Amino acid sequence: MLLSHLETLIAIQKGGSFSAAADIVHRSHSAISIQMRQLEEQTGFHLFEKGKRPALLTPLGRQFVQKSMEVLDLVAELKQIGQKDSTSGAISIGFVPTTLQTVLPIALAELRRRYPDLRVSVMSGLSGELAQSVADQTLDFAFLTAPTMSQNNIQLTTIAEEPLAIVSSLSCQIPRNPYDLFLSQPFIAFSRKSWLGHQIETHLTQAGVSFDPTIELDSIDAVENLVSLGHGVSMLPIRAMAPAHPNLQYTKPDVSDLPVRRLTLASNLQSTRKTLHDVIVEIVIQKIKSPI
Numbered sequence: 001m002l003l004s005h006l007e008t009l010i011a012i013q014k015g016g017s018f019s020a021a022a023d024i025v026h027r028s029h030s031a032i033s034i035q036m037r038q039l040e041e042q043t044g045f046h047l048f049e050k051g052k053r054p055a056l057l058t059p060l061g062r063q064f065v066q067k068s069m070e071v072l073d074l075v076a077e078l079k080q081i082g083q084k085d086s087t088s089g090a091i092s093i094g095f096v097p098t099t100l101q102t103v104l105p106i107a108l109a110e111l112r113r114r115y116p117d118l119r120v121s122v123m124s125g126l127s128g129e130l131a132q133s134v135a136d137q138t139l140d141f142a143f144l145t146a147p148t149m150s151q152n153n154i155q156l157t158t159i160a161e162e163p164l165a166i167v168s169s170l171s172c173q174i175p176r177n178p179y180d181l182f183l184s185q186p187f188i189a190f191s192r193k194s195w196l197g198h199q200i201e202t203h204l205t206q207a208g209v210s211f212d213p214t215i216e217l218d219s220i221d222a223v224e225n226l227v228s229l230g231h232g233v234s235m236l237p238i239r240a241m242a243p244a245h246p247n248l249q250y251t252k253p254d255v256s257d258l259p260v261r262r263l264t265l266a267s268n269l270q271s272t273r274k275t276l277h278d279v280i281v282e283i284v285i286q287k288i289k290s291p292i
Helices: 003-015 018-025 029-043 059-081 103-114 127-135 178-184 195-206 220-228 274-289
Strands: 089-095 118-124 141-145 154-169 188-190 215-217 234-237 248-251 260-268
Touching (some): 003 018, 018 029, 089 127, 103 118, 103 274, 127 141, 127 154, 141 195, 141 274, 154 195, 154 220, 154 274, 188 195, 188 220, 220 248, 260 274
Parallel strands (some): 089 118, 188 215
Antiparallel strands (some): 154 234, 154 260
16 A cells, blocks of 8 residues: 555545546546555455546545545654754753743744744753753753753753842842841742752852741742842842843842853754754844843
8 A cells, every 4th residue: 555545545535536636646537546446456445436426435435534644644754753953843842930931932932933833842840850851852952040060961052141139129228238138138039949049049158148048939920029028038030031020129249259040941962953942042042132
């Protein structure tokens, strides 16, 4: 049973006649007839009602057309497996929670606009979990807020660098040494289960600040809202793709070793989707440069 026979059968169903199918698949009417006779011999049942003009599929013939379409779709997917740098088919992208409201909608919208045949699935998780999924090739790409460290089988492409700042309400007076705010105000921390939370804890410890939060959350927006309501102070990155909270002030300590959060795109070193990798990086960087 040849795939060309299935393609011809589908063309007959779409065109409504052997003559129309001949124009679709660029074969003669007689060649179409021979193909269908061979297909009926191979299947062992009639695909078309005898004596009907134009061609009318039998109930079994209609079932066979549906299955033929599914077979040809699978064959198309199999062909894509061996194609390097394809911009069609399916990809999976991971996003850390802090990028779900900023990077995710921008990346998805632009990818769908440029590549309507591309199917994108999304997964959310912490940077460490997503990095492991990229290393295992269960994810094609992942947006991480990762420290600069080597990861087995992973390439990290920096999208943006977001400096950390001490965050306080507008009514809060900033002392000469802004770290003193943690001595006089309750500390609302970003979760230490994340790479960002660990990075903040390490920096404050090195700056001589006791890391003793009264509240610990895994949402930057939630931390900012509590600080804006006067419940304490925090340290967070100044996000490249999110507007500053109108009721907060962001104070960058005047130190030479002020850390930054790096927004990176992780890909497996063995990935063949280089074009999509480069396009995703371009999309997000362009949005950062031109937010409107």
